[in-house]
Amino acid sequence: MSTDLDTAVRRIVEVPKLLVALDFDGTVAPFTDNPADSRSLADAHLAVIRLWQLRQTTVAYVSGRALDSLRAVADAPRGLLLVGSHGAQVQLESGAEDPQPLNTQTVRDVSDLGTRLENLIARVPGAWIEHKPVGAVLHTRNVPDDQAADLQRQAREIIAQELPVARVLPGHDVLEFSLKQTDKGQAVQRLREHVHADAVFYAGDDRTDEDVFRSLGKGDLGVHVGDGRTAAEYSVADPRALANVLMGMAALRRRHLTLTENL
Structure with missing residues (x-):
């Protein structure tokens, strides 16, 4: 992790309510020829679980996959938020889908x-x-x-x-x-409002993730995974590098919450 990114992570873990939103394929999971075979890296999955277990911390996967496909590959615990089809499908904490019927x-x-x-x-x-x-x-x-x-x-x-x-x-x-006019940027803003987050950490690798990076505000943190031009403030090389960022974030967030709980 670069010094600048490390500093940004140390800052964002100290907000009262944090939303950690992540793309899946190419971000926490390497690409596979068969999308059904895709799985997150072990360290990335462990970091996601550790973050999900922390109080005042919400974790979400925001994917282009259809919701059923995302559920099948993400191995997400109940209560982790899921967004499929670039924001057209949403699963909130209860496990129930947010209905958006098509005409x-x-x-x-x-x-x-x-x-x-x-x-x-x-x-x-x-x-x-x-x-x-x-x-x-x-x-x-x-x-x-x-x-x-x-x-x-x-x-x-x-x-x-x-x-x-x-x-x-x-x-x-x-x-x-x-056929739905929505994007990941709108979806993340909707999640931010739903959980009343004070800041958003978002990581993604694809062109559709740029909608999120452009929507982030002061105090948020965007990380692009891979090469290429991006609106994100920071970039890392690949999903393994991002897994290291997430592991560090989970440890720092836990430490901060423990210290503030004891004050």
């Missing part, structure tokens, strides 16, 4: 979107479509780079013409189309 036309559009993408990849080995409650995702990780780029271009053109209301969300070897 009839949007349901039809989601079905149409999935069908058009399935038709596009029908003869492209390695490409596959992930169907979500509010959209669909074109996966090209196992497609040669030049073919993947062409496939994503075609998908953009088809959906722009046939379903212009769909929001395009590019990511690492994926291209997502969503």
Whole structure:
């Protein structure tokens, strides 16, 4: 951890109510060819559990995955907040989902979107479509780079013409189309208000996480995982480096809460 990031972590752990919100894939979990095989690193998972156990501290996963998929891979304890589909799905402390029903036309559009993408990849080995409650995702990780780029271009053109209301969300070897106009930045602000957090720590690796970094305010802390330009104030190399940050944060937060409890 850099000296500047260490100083920022030491500052944020001292706020009265802290929200720690984390992307999942590429952030606490390395990427896998099969998303169903993804799991967080052992140290990252341990740090998340330690933070979740602390008083005045709320932990949330904020993912592009559908909520069911996030539940399946995150191994999250009951009470840890979950946000799926880039903010379109929310699970709060009770375990109950926050309902955001789609109207009839949007349901039809989601079905149409999935069908058009399935038709596009029908003869492209390695490409596959992930169907979500509010959209669909074109996966090209196992497609040669030049073919993947062409496939994503075609998908953009088809959906722009046939379903212009769909929001395009590019990511690492994926291209997502969503029929819900929401983003991770809005989702994190909603979580902040829900738990009355005094500050937010957020870590993420993807383009969709930039919506969160841009929404953070004075006193918050954003950490980008990986290479590339980012609106986050700090960056770390990979999920293992972030796991070290989270382990340190958990220890510092516990120490601070113990000291203030004894005053």
